[in-house]
Amino acid sequence: MRVALFVACYNDLLYPQVGRAVVRLLRRLGQPVEFPPGQTCCGQMHFNTGYREACVPLVQGFVRVFAGYDAVVTPSSSCASMVRHYHATVAREAADAGTDPSLPARVAEVAPRVYELSEFLVDVLGVTDVGARFPHTVAFHPTCHSRRLLGVGDRPERLLAAVDGLTLVDMPHAETCCGFGGTFAVKNADTSVAMGLDKVADVLASGAEVLTASDTSCLMHIGGLLSRRGAPVRVMHMAEILAGPEDGG
Amino acid sequence: MTAPDRELQPLAPQPLAPPEPGARGRAGRPFEPIPTYAGTPPFPRAARAALADTRLRANLQRATATIRAKRARAVAERDDWEALRLAGAAIKNEVLHDLPALLVQLERAVTDAGGTVHWARDAAEANAIVTRIVREHGATEVVKVKSMATEEIELNEALAEAGIAAWETDLAELIVQLGHDLPSHILVPAIHRNRAEIREIFRREMALAGRPAPDDLSDEPRELAEAARLHLREKFLRARVAVSGANFAIAETGTIAVVESEGNGRMCLTLPEVLITVMGIEKLLPRWQDLEVFLQLLPRSATAERMNPYTSMWTGVTPGDGPQAFHLVLLDNGRSDVLSDPVGRQALRCIRxxxxxxxxxxxxxxxxxxxxxxxxxxxxxxxxxxxxxxxxxxxxxxxxxxxxxxxxxxxxxxxxxxxxxxxxxxxxxxxxxxxQHPMGPHVPEPDELVLGVASWVMERPRRLSIAERAAGLAGRVVARRGGRIGALRGPWPVSAWFGERDLPAPARESFRAWWRRVGRGGAGSTPSGQERSRQGRAPEDAP
Structure with a gap:
């Protein structure tokens, strides 16, 4: 099985440790993974803000870079949902406009093979115990796009529950949006922060040492609020917990 | 609302009847201006002001949390809920698909049953029709059943201008009206008010609009409801004209349905001589049987009830029973525009x-x-x-x-x-x-500028690589101890993010740089030679 990593642009720049964790984890599970360097961005930020035409070259690039792989795994449920749900919309509009008549077919080829990390581990590799150890109390934030758009269900929790030493604690209002919302975070910053601060209160109420999720983007927002307030809670992508610590290199 | 872009249809001239002596407008004061949503700033600014209102936030949080939990329980009782939703969507899609024919069918059925049907292209036409009917019956006041359509067209304001008082009889609408306030929720328009505030409004305002609230009124819900009941009773018994909206209209029978919880609607729909119903054209259902689906979906979704307390249905006019004149105003007011958008039109399925x-x-x-x-x-x-x-x-x-x-x-x-x-x-x-941004050279919106740069960068991996190196350098200049960027001033979106949130400094080495350096060689575990050769075939940086 030829597997590619789609790292997601903000992980690439701000959280490279998340991409390294996915590589480490998959290799430990015996699954080779490639990083096609032609990849950039799924276009979600543009699409969700209304700049649809700007998405066309990004979708074209995505299908060009990831064509031919059996699976594309990404540590971002939000990007996975953009690809699986909305790349077809961008492609149809490009075809209707006469810009790229065959784009819908190329998208239909690639998009269904894109998996969020927990989907890939549980559904494709068939593992829930990835052999990790993490002796800490952890709260899990079920991100909106993972739950409602992708429908990952309880796959992330099952993976976390199988981690040796990890105590998964309940968080009040866990299913409520943290308020990140992509450009919503800066276009409606006051509302976004108000939602985020309520989430911060829930994180603190959970008593967890670590907050984790399948999207670094939500964690960037919650973590940014926690950090500004000096709160002693670490945010980590689920991949970092499942992969275990880096040994140099 | 935007100004209607059509001329008002000429109507038969009506003598402007002066209000009866002692007639009082909304809340008793002779037709003082009624608040409207006009002048609301764009959402981010309006939201900022609302967020600063801690009492509003507390009221909303308490109310929405309660109703959310109740709804979840009511819906969980039905194991066919998803099937009901699918059926509801399918029936409404059928309505939108066949709307013109169904409307004509409804018109015929209502007319055959002794009602009169009016067609209104916009708010001005609808308001003129209602005003004319009220005047024709010589009335200077109307009692109102809670109705979103009449709020949408600002009917109360139009009636006030014509010297006609419109009395809201739904408890929450009464609170809003007496408080010279604006609704803030479709179903619970006074959700932003708590009991203490409602008591104050009743104590202060009821006397100006009719029967006063008792002097010793407490903020117990039972006492508040009783005060409202007594205040409204005299209006129900006096009014000769009622105005309602419609939850559903059955095309095949001409039946109109209103569902409610308080019984005020039943009073308005049965006591007055004249009933005027203003209805958005999308409120149709093709068949009587379709009510089966919607009378299950609506109460559980709205008030978390298995069945709402009052479901009133009427078909035209029944001699000797209820209003003896029935007028149905079919309101477009932009709905045909919505219908013309294949994606946006699903909003017309909404049952409020x-x-x-x-x-x-x-x-x-x-x-x-x-x-x-x-x-x-x-x-x-x-x-x-x-x-x-x-x-x-x-x-x-x-x-x-x-x-x-x-x-x-x-x-x-x-x-x-x-x-x-x-x-x-x-x-x-x-x-x-x-x-809708202007085409051609123009001053770009800030988000247009930022996203424009982002898409230029993202179109080429090499540009992204360079941008990442630049960001890494810039990040280290502004980063504090621990590699985090703290409070930072600057133009949007910098200020918007960093006002309350930190951000990690861009990595010294991006993921792609790490991959180029060691990743593809397999840091921590060595990839097979087969994998290496595969990577050789992987698409390289696009030109």
């Missing part, structure tokens, strides 16, 4: 249950009035811009801000009884907002 408001994390924090429309919350964010004509022409800044008033979390879609994909329509409308 408010479930989307109650689960919306944005609505819960800012309340309804920040949306600047009678339709707040997620459904308002997709309905208001469309009713205001976004599909046909550029809209004002406040309207254009509404599709962005959402984090796209999807909770609304999850609860919608007719499966309106609200997040999908929101991003669709955002694209319409963007397309």
């Amino acid at each position: 249950c408010s479930a989307c408001l109650n689960v919306c994390p944005v609505y819960e924090r800012v309340g309804g009035r920040a949306y600047g429309s009678v339709y707040p919350g997620p459904i308002g964010a997709i309905l208001t811009p469309q009713l205001r004509g976004i599909v046909r022409h550029p809209v004002d800044a406040q309207t254009a801000s509404l599709p962005y008033a959402s984090s796209l979390c999807g909770a609304c879609f999850e609860v919608c009884p007719v499966r309106i994909d609200i997040p999908g329509v929101l991003v669709h409308l955002r694209a319409q907002v963007v397309r």
Whole structure:
């Protein structure tokens, strides 16, 4: 099985440790993974803000870079949902406009093979115990796009529950949006922060040492609020917990 | 609302009857100006003001949390809930598909049953029709059943201008009206008020509008309801004309249905001599049998009840029983525009249950009035811009801000009884907002500028690689101890993010740089030679 990593642009720049964790984890599970360097961005930020035409070259690039792989795994449920749900919309509009008549077919080829990390581990590799150890109390934030758009269900929790030493604690209002919302975070910053601060209160109420999720983007927002307030809670992508610590290199 | 773009249809001239001596307008004062949503600033600014109101936030949080939990329980009782939602969506899609024919069928059935049907293209026409009918019957006041359509067209204001007092009889609408206030929720218009505030409003205002509240009125719900009941009773018994909306209209029979909880609607629909119903044209159902689906979906979604306490249905006029004149005003007011958009039209499936408001994390924090429309919350964010004509022409800044008033979390879609994909329509409308930016050279919007640069960078991996190196350097200049960037001033979006949030400094080595250096060689574990050769075939940097 030829597997590619789609790292997601903000992980690439701000959280490279998340991409390294996915590589480490998959290799430990015996699954080779490639990083096609032609990849950039799924276009979600543009699409969700209304700049649809700007998405066309990004979708074209995505299908060009990831064509031919059996699976594309990404540590971002939000990007996975953009690809699986909305790349077809961008492609149809490009075809209707006469810009790229065959784009819908190329998208239909690639998009269904894109998996969020927990989907890939549980559904494709068939593992829930990835052999990790993490002796800490952890709260899990079920991100909106993972739950409602992708429908990952309880796959992330099952993976976390199988981690040796990890105590998964309940968080009040866990299913409520943290308020990140992509450009919503800066276009409606006051509302976004108000939602985020309520989430911060829930994180603190959970008593967890670590907050984790399948999207670094939500964690960037919650973590940014926690950090500004000096709160002693670490945010980590689920991949970092499942992969275990880096040994140099 | 945007100004109607058509001339008002000429109507038979009516003598302007002066209000009867002692007739009083809304809340008893002779037709003082009624508040409207006009002048609401764009959503981010309106939201900022609302967020600062701690009492509003506490009231909303308590109320929405309660109703959310109740709704979840009511829906969980039905193991066929998903099938009901699918059926509800399918029936409404059928209505939208066959709307012209169904409307004509409804008109014929209502007329055959002794009613009169009027067609109104916009708010001005509808208001003129209602005003004319009220005057023809020589009335100077009307009692009103809670109705979103009449709020949408600002009927009370139009009637006040004509010297006709419109009395709201729904408890929450009464609180809003007596408080010279604006509704902030579709189903619970006074959700922003707590019991103590309601007591104050009743004590202060009821005497000016009719029967006063008792001097020793407490803030016990039972006492508040009793005060309202007595205050309204004299209006029910006196009024000769009632105005209602409609929850459903059955095309095959001409039957109109109103569902409610308090019985005030039943009083208005049965006691007066004349009944005027203003109904959005999308409220149709093809068949009587379709009520089976909607009378299950609506109460559980709206009030978390298995069945609402009062379901009133009437077909035209029944001699000797109830109103002896029935007028049905079919209101377009932008709905045909909404119908013309294949993606946006699903908003017309809405049955005004408010479930989307109650689960919306944005609505819960800012309340309804920040949306600047009678339709707040997620459904308002997709309905208001469309009713205001976004599909046909550029809209004002406040309207254009509404599709962005959402984090796209999807909770609304999850609860919608007719499966309106609200997040999908929101991003669709955002694209319409963007397309309405002036073409050609112009001063770009800030987000246009930022996203424009981003897409230029993202189109080429090499540009991204260079941008990452530059960001890494810049990040280290502003980063504090621990590699985090703290409070930072600057132009939007820098200020918007860093006002309250930190950000990790861009990595010294991006993922792609790490991969180039060691990753493909397999840091921590060595990839097979086979994998290496595969990587050789992987697409390289695009030109």
